[in-house]
Amino acid sequence: MSGYVLVVTDSEQASKLTALFRAEETTTLPLEDGRTLVYVTNSGAISDGVIFQGYGIDHHAERMTFAGASSGRTPDAATPLEGSYFTARIGAQQIRCGADVYGFVPMVWTSGQTLTAVSDSYLTLIAMRRSLGLPCTPDEETIRGRMWLNSMSLQQLGRETYCREIRYATPGTELRIGLSSGSVEERPLNLVDYYTGGFDSHADAVTVAASRMVRTFKTYAETGGLTTLGLSGGTDSRVCLAAALAADMDESLHVATRNNGSADYPIAVSLSERFGFPLNKQDPRVRGTVEKIDDAASWAGTSIGLYDALYTPPGFSRRELPVFSVGGQGAEISKGNFGWRPVTDIGMPTEGMDQSLRALKVIGADPDDRWGSEWHYLAFRNAIHGGRATLSSEYVARPAAQIPLIGLSRSALNDLPAPRKGAPSIVLDMLIKLSPELASLPFDDQRKNASAEYIAARLDRVGGPLDYAALSPYAIAGSGRSSHGILGSHLDIAKAAGFTGNLDPTSLMPRVDVPFRHFHELVPEVVRGWLDAINPSSVKRFGAAAREAGAVGKLLGLTTVM
Secondary structure (H helix, E strand, C coil), rough: CCCCCEEEEHHHHHHHHHHHCCHHEEEEECCCCCEHHHEEEEEEEEEECCCEEEEEEEEECCEEECCCCHHHHCCCCCCEEEEEEEEEEEEEEEEEEEEEECCCCCCCEEEECEEEECCCCCHHHHHHHCCCCCCCCCCCHHHHHHHCCCCHCCCCCEECCCCCCEEECCCEEEEEEEEECCCCCEHHHHHHHHCCCCCCCHHHHHHHHHHHHHHHHHHHHHHHCCCEEECCCCCCHHHHHHHHCCCHHHHEEEECCCCCCCCCHHHHHHHHHHCCCCCCCCCCCHEEEEEEEEEEHHHHHHCCCEEEECCCCCEEEECCCCCCEEECCCHHHHCCCCCCCCHCCCCCCCCHHHHHHHHHHCCCCCCCCCCHHHHHHHHHHHHHHHHHHHHHCEEECCCCCCHHHHHHHHCCCCCCCCCCCCCCCCHHHHHHHHHHHHHHHHCCCHHCCCHHHHHHHHHCCCCCCCCCCHHHCEEEEEECCCCCCCHHHHHHHHHHCCCCCCCCHHHHHHHHHHHHCCCCHHHCCCHHHHHHHHCCCCCHHHHHHCCCHHHHHHHHHHHHHC
């Protein structure tokens, strides 16, 4: 899922907007009352009045959907599904927009009679507003809150963005665009209600989650595409490996591990030897044709304003086959990341706290919820940080993120609530359910290792090993597509805004001084200190999530509201 823009505007304004986009990526549709729809994509399709790109997984209908599927089989914006996708249904009076339930594909939006637009690119919305002479007003409260240098604030803390006229939609939100007025009705999904209940026992939730994982991997194989799995020495990627091996994917599975001196590589080698799967097998179908992209343009076109960490893939592989990019990310939604505590227990700027508490209310969580930190993680950090993989893959796969486990993790039925880092969790329970043998082998941290006695007890508790033979792949609607890379129109807009070069001080620091001076009163001393410590002539790439990188990313974001 590599980028999109959906625009509703007056027909006489449409040409000003389409001039921003590449012609080969742009579709224009006339609407009633002198209105025009513009859809920009390099991977989507319009069928029966439904726009869809990416893929969705409907476990209840037992179906995996791709672009080109009939409208009756395409996910509806009001009932979001797993996967990574954007969809919109064009009606007589309104367009209903939605994305995958985890928010891996972002929706940021702006609205008005002259321009209403939804995109995964904040910068593209800024460019459209400026092309029509519309204001881009700095939101000082948001700026003050986001100036906190912490992983929690490297991305959105709430729905507000640096620009007062642009909003971020929380995962599962349905956006309803009125065609005549250009107004947007925002219908956020109550995440607490969505994930709560549905299972009668701990064992039931683990069994359903494990079964869904295996069936998902079996369906990946049925598409005729390839599946790449990034294997580390931890629990999260190993549970994905267990499901993939259970699915018996044969030649369509490609497991890779970096030999970077960490414990990951020797552990992966030992697993490969023991279970007989190839590791780091060279396959030109997986590698494809690697194209270098401009790092600064790529980051700005896809992340600026939403994600301050200076991350972008170093290049893009054009592949002829659909490739599902699997990682263990997403498991932390169930086992925790921010400490299983109330958000009010986290020290942050007052303005950031206000944004965070408003955000909790929107997703259905009480401001004093004892595990509010993890609801916030689910809605923001997991969605935006976890979703950055969409920059390098059309089909981001996070099978360790399982709805039954999310609900169980916050339920009184959970045997293992609020686990500490490295402690046994329901994710380990799912690994034990899938493969007791894989669960018994050493991990990269001794705290994660499980004894034979513990595994036997937990296996009994979750109802014994999973019966793989009884599980079938899902039906497939539409078809997977080859990879086309980041949307070229996003890159062009970023370059036109002056973002080009490498993600290093030499390329980026000349852009920082002006917003620093303009918003000097909003920049706290700690951020100034990190900026002062940077050698502006260095050509060493910033560490993506380093404090100094976050400081630079935040200041660059402010260039959009000057």
